[in-house]
Amino acid sequence: MKKKVSIKDIARQLGISISTVSFVVNGKAKEKRISDDLTKKVLQLVEELDYKPDALAKSFRTGKTNIIGFLVADISEPFFSGIARFIDEKASQKGYKIIYSSTKNNKNKAIELLQIFQDRHVDGYIIALPEGLEDEVKALTLNQKPVVLFDRYFPELNTDHVIINNEESTYNATKHLVDNGYKHIGFVTIDTIEQQMLDRLKGYELAIKTEGLQESIIKIPYSNSASSIKEISAYFQKEQQLDAVIFAANYICMDGLRSIQRLDLKIPEDLAVVSFDDFELLEFSSPTITAIAQPLEDIAENIMSILLSRLDDQKSEKGHKQVVLPTVLNVRKSSLAQS
């Protein structure tokens, strides 16, 4: 293994100073008035020896690591791993790499992880916030490094973020159920102050009100799958009049389906189902289940485009970029009774 070529090697071989090499390599030849002649010679030797500036030395000197910190509740959830994949794709194209960690919705762990990201000098942050991290994130945003939130956001906190139109999505989904003849539509969500969940609830409530129907909501205190299945089952047994239900998120839907299975209810004869978040399972369960799908790639694309613009330029456009993307209602016929 031959050892790496350093800037000194280039300088020595050409009998010039390392400053000159540095300028040329960093494309500042013109600006620093290095002659075209010499510039060419340097570039040629750089090519020939395959010289690449050492990433560590560069990072050390400039403070820029070209690493982005990616913080989510759980990287193994399909929504997050899907985002992770696209984020990496876009980031890699621009020379950035992602380090990630899962907070498990644990506030202290999240704080610790943010600290680790900071200690490692990440250039920017992409975060799906756990509850109660307002202050830390606020501090981060004041910390000169760009922060882009997604999935969840704080309305009071003026940040860059990319979210979906949660309210409109559940409004439409509810409307869709109504249009298909359902009159007693339930809504299963969790007991939380997470904004995106509140918005989803709001959309449901608005639609129910608009349609002059009766709302039926359960907010389960989410701790684990077993207990939430219990809660949801109890809810279904109490609310016998229900003919349809909307689950407000991926994991709630899973537990909901388990409850339905357990109670031996038939979809959609006993209960029509719509899930917030679409995933493969819904397409394969029989019957297949209608779902609100988030546009993963679009979300990732927007996150990265905001982040990169904050990173690359000093443009530092004032004001924050807040993107709200539409969802798609993947209607799967068999999850609704044919009317």
Place this chain on the structure above:
Amino acid sequence: MKKKVSIKDIARQLGISISTVSFVVNGKAKEKRISDDLTKKVLQLVEELDYKPDALAKSFRTGKTNIIGFLVADISEPFFSGIARFIDEKASQKGYKIIYSSTKNNKNKAIELLQIFQDRHVDGYIIALPEGLEDEVKALTLNQKPVVLFDRYFPELNTDHVIINNEESTYNATKHLVDNGYKHIGFVTIDTIEQQMLDRLKGYELAIKTEGLQESIIKIPYSNSASSIKEISAYFQKEQQLDAVIFAANYICMDGLRSIQRLDLKIPEDLAVVSFDDFELLEFSSPTITAIAQPLEDIAENIMSILLSRLDDQKSEKGHKQVVLPTVLNVRKSSLAQS
């Protein structure tokens, strides 16, 4: 924002040299014969000012980044994202972080990504190999940085790796079908030289032979989902006698189920199904489907334990650690006819 405390600040405030501070902070006080008295003073001030050595400076000087490169086909696949989650957990506990990328099974991309990892001075590699990367990985292993392979491996290449007992797994699964009265068992795999796929096939063949049955194998040239569904459907139509089938991997199973759906076959009356790789879908589809489950956490644990032992010590145990883990056959009654 107060600026960071550096080693100089500590030294200056105590009127001592930075060397001394460095020794104490790195636990070399005894070894370097720093007096207990001074040692205590230094530690106290370090605590008080919350001094933490700058990670970049340290990395630059030592060449150690505490970053591990994680290379897989697609981070958004449940198997890989599951591993990713556990890997991160274990790594974080030891002060390491993971950067990842997806090769999309593209050889050139993989080579490029390995180069990027190298350029960024990762301390070690965790790789699920794409085809045709023998030479690059071999070069890597000679390159002083530890490499742990998982999922796939090269029999000719003497590396550290963590895999599952593929052959035994399919052998047992096949046996399980036979024990349940199935006589015409098909095997759907891809046309590849990936070792783990070959091993899975071998297990099936061995069981069929042992039982004195007739084998029926299709190796589809995997390019995309649509074409593979076509292939599998054609296979099912040609092999009318089949009463059971084993899909050799996650994504093959997905396409297989789609084919079954399309042909309107009933599981398990028309065709019993066993999947290599277990995932949520299989538990929820009706009927639920029996699957060979890989022990994600166990795999991750073994990968990290090997990698960390290579990283931490100069022990450099000669010889390579090759771990083969057992799988679990998650038997789900309804996917097999009750006999």
Place this chain on the structure above:
DNA sequence: TGAACAAATTAAATCGGTTTAGGATGTAAT
């Protein structure tokens, strides 16, 4: 008294770049 040695600490090199302030050279103008 001073040679030998141990104990405690430090100066300075180093890692590989970036960047600032200035030096050397040549040419044009006075």
Place this chain on the structure above:
DNA sequence: ATTACATCCTAAACCGATTTAATTTGTTCA
């Protein structure tokens, strides 16, 4: 011949740690 000004390039500081090779001081022993 001196000044003035470009043009082209470089010396050296610096980023914040680790580590090697001394240096200082004190003690012991012949």
